[in-house]
Amino acid sequence: MAGIEEKNIFNLADELLTSKAVHDQMAMDSKSYGDGNTSKKIVKAILSHFRFGSERPIDFVKEK
Numbered sequence: 001m002a003g004i005e006e007k008n009i010f011n012l013a014d015e016l017l018t019s020k021a022v023h024d025q026m027a028m029d030s031k032s033y034g035d036g037n038t039s040k041k042i043v044k045a046i047l048s049h050f051r052f053g054s055e056r057p058i059d060f061v062k063e064k
Helices: 006-018 020-027 038-049
Strands: none
Touching: 006 020
16 A cells, blocks of 8 residues: 555555566455455445344455
8 A cells, every 4th residue: 555645656656667576466466455245245234234134244354
């Protein structure tokens, strides 16, 4: 994560664009932001919370 500091954002973007190894690692890490079902789980959790759904979704655990 780059945060909000301009210099840090620039340095990380520069490294990503100029280092094939860094780019390849980022491209391989396909589960950085979840498992692709987050919005469905959010809806299910909201419905469950307000007693409109049958069960709470299973928590996402990021693989290492």
